[in-house]
Amino acid sequence: MILSIEELSIAGRDRTIVDSVSLAVREGEFMALVGQSGSGKSLLSQAVGRLLPPNLHASGRILFEGSDLLERGPREMRALRGSRISYIFQDYQGAFTPFRSIGGHFDEYQKVHGETSKFVRRAKAAEALESVGLDAALLRRYPFQLSGGQLQRAAIATALLLSPRLLIADEATTALDSVSAHRVLELLARKQAETGCAILFITHDWRHVRRYANRLSVMQEGRIVESGGKHRILDHPQHEYTRKLIEAAPVLGRSLKSGLEEERP
Numbered sequence: 021m022i023l024s025i026e027e028l029s030i031a032g033r034d035r036t037i038v039d040s041v042s043l044a045v046r047e048g049e050f051m052a053l054v055g056q057s058g059s060g061k062s063l064l065s066q067a068v069g070r071l072l073p074p075n076l077h078a079s080g081r082i083l084f085e086g087s088d089l090l091e092r093g094p095r096e097m098r099a100l101r102g103s104r105i106s107y108i109f110q111d112y113q114g115a116f117t118p119f120r121s122i123g124g125h126f127d128e129y130q131k132v133h134g135e136t137s138k139f140v141r142r143a144k145a146a147e148a149l150e151s152v153g154l155d156a157a158l159l160r161r162y163p164f165q166l167s168g169g170q171l172q173r174a175a176i177a178t179a180l181l182l183s184p185r186l187l188i189a190d191e192a193t194t195a196l197d198s199v200s201a202h203r204v205l206e207l208l209a210r211k212q213a214e215t216g217c218a219i220l221f222i223t224h225d226w227r228h229v230r231r232y233a234n235r236l237s238v239m240q241e242g243r244i245v246e247s248g249g250k251h252r253i254l255d256h257p258q259h260e261y262t263r264k265l266i267e268a269a270p271v272l273g274r275s276l277k278s279g280l281e282e283e284r285p
């Protein structure tokens with residue numbers, strides 16, 4: 021296991037929002053986390069990077085590469101975020117400062133993580149951008165000069181720059197049109213195959229679960245109600261809530277079944 025969340029609770033002053041959740045992500049797998057709005061998926065993922073809002077408190081254990089992140093200090097966590105654990109969010113625009121060029125962002129990111137050679141930083145930035153299918157000339161542009169899909173791809177390039185072992189994607193394609201979303205997901209899957217990083221993928225879109233996930237967990241009101249392999253859950257959901265979520269998903273001409281049938285010759 022690269023990540024093992026054990027009995028994690030997240031609470032505010034007067035209520036428990038995430039209630040004793042356990043969830044594991046294996047090395048190199050694509051793990052989806054689904055559940056209705058407000059079920060606690062984002063807070064759970066923020067707790068992993070110790071990014072919770074200050075009014076919320078996490079308890080339990082979050083074992084990453086064997087050691088408990090809840091016991092790490094802020095400096096250690098800063099070093100870990102970006103290098104071993106990376107995030108991409110729905111709000112890709114928020115990942116970029118408007119008046120800094122794309123190249124400036126890549127440069128700053130690498131400086132913060134200790135790359136002292138300007139030459140190396142420049143070369144890595146160009147390589148990273150090209151690896152997500154973008155022209156290195158975009159490094160000179162500003163965020164508002166890129167499309168949503170291009171920006172999200174640039175965000176993925178940044179997130180993968182330092183070869184993290186875990187990438188947390190929180191509704192990373194929700195704000196994109198379906199063609200751009202598809203491209204971004206294909207890119208994520210390809211980068212995952214290349215780098216072997218694990219992905220914790222938070223989504224509302226069952227088509228993406230069906231296509232990309234290895235395993236998934238279903239969250240309802242702060243608890244995990246069901247976890248397992250994609251085929252098992254999509255074809256034989258055990259929990260009533262999972263069944264309802266799957267039934268409510270838009271089908272768009274293709275069955276939401278796991279796809280096993282199609283894989284048969």
Ligand SMILES: Nc1ncnc2c1ncn2[C@@H]1O[C@H](COP(=O)(O)OP(=O)(O)OP(=O)(O)O)[C@@H](O)[C@H]1O
Pocket residue numbers: 032037055056057058059060061062063064073075076
């Ligand atoms: N800082 C906060 N203080 C108190 N409650 C919060 C805070 N942030 C979020 N919440 C509440 O915690 C619950 C879970 O929020 P969270 O964002 O994790 O849900 P989610 O499952 O990711 O939803 P969505 O799919 O809409 O993103 C919600 O009821 C939300 O209103």
